[in-house]
Amino acid sequence: MKLYYSPTSPYARKCRALVIEKGLENKIEMVEAIPFDNPEELHGANPLGKVPALTRDGAPALIDSPLICEFIDTLNDERWVPESGGPRWAVLRQQAIADGLIDITIGRRIELWRDEKLHYDFWIERWGEAVKRTVAVLEHERGQFERSFDLGALSVAIALGYLDLRFADYDWRADAPGLAEFYARWSQRESFQRTEPPAQ
Numbered sequence: 001m002k003l004y005y006s007p008t009s010p011y012a013r014k015c016r017a018l019v020i021e022k023g024l025e026n027k028i029e030m031v032e033a034i035p036f037d038n039p040e041e042l043h044g045a046n047p048l049g050k051v052p053a054l055t056r057d058g059a060p061a062l063i064d065s066p067l068i069c070e071f072i073d074t075l076n077d078e079r080w081v082p083e084s085g086g087p088r089w090a091v092l093r094q095q096a097i098a099d100g101l102i103d104i105t106i107g108r109r110i111e112l113w114r115d116e117k118l119h120y121d122f123w124i125e126r127w128g129e130a131v132k133r134t135v136a137v138l139e140h141e142r143g144q145f146e147r148s149f150d151l152g153a154l155s156v157a158i159a160l161g162y163l164d165l166r167f168a169d170y171d172w173r174a175d176a177p178g179l180a181e182f183y184a185r186w187s188q189r190e191s192f193q194r195t196e197p198p199a200q
């Protein structure tokens with residue numbers, strides 16, 4: 001199996017960190033693919049041209065990080081996604097909020113990439129506010145995940161790390177000191193240190 005990733009993609013980082021956490025590096029080869037270079041191999045695995053994508057022997061490639069993470073979780077007995085009931089929905093909900101936080105941070109960044117006179121302030125402000133609102137909710141709800149080692153907690157930590165990379169002028173630690181402690185603990189983990197995005 002090959003996991004296509006780019007070093008700055010937070011969705012791919014979530015999958016890479018999960019592979020390390022679950023001790024599956026001997027089963028999944030990591031292949032760097034920069035989407036904007038349009039690598040053919042990546043397009044073969046994911047026609048959308050996005051990372052992450054996971055190829056499998058004798059079965060179609062999987063795309064979209066939540067699906068890839070669910071699949072990775074089935075590869076051994078250590079469960080990072082509870083199999084059923086309330087705990088399962090809680091973890092998947094945390095992942096959805098964290099991934100959504102990444103989605104709007106990327107949307108805001110793409111807007112800021114444009115030539116300044118083409119900036120659409122409506123979206124920059126709307127997404128900036130949504131980021132702050134979501135951080136406040138995660139701070140309030142952190143008791144549900146701050147001591148957990150599952151896909152929900154992992155996803156939240158990855159999303160907070162992405163704020164540092166792409167929304168660095170927002171001091172989220174000042175708004176959310178509890179999340180800051182949670183994130184500091186995850187930052188010590190080998191899975192985080194080995195997947196840290198390059199400084200921009």
Ligand SMILES: N[C@@H](CCC(=O)N[C@@H](CS)C(=O)NCC(=O)O)C(=O)O
Pocket residue numbers: 008009010011012035036048049050051052063064065066099
């Ligand atoms: N929902 C997808 C999002 C994947 C995604 O947007 N990846 C970005 C990198 S962070 C990408 O490959 N972008 C290239 C493009 O949009 O063309 C997931 O969770 O895997």
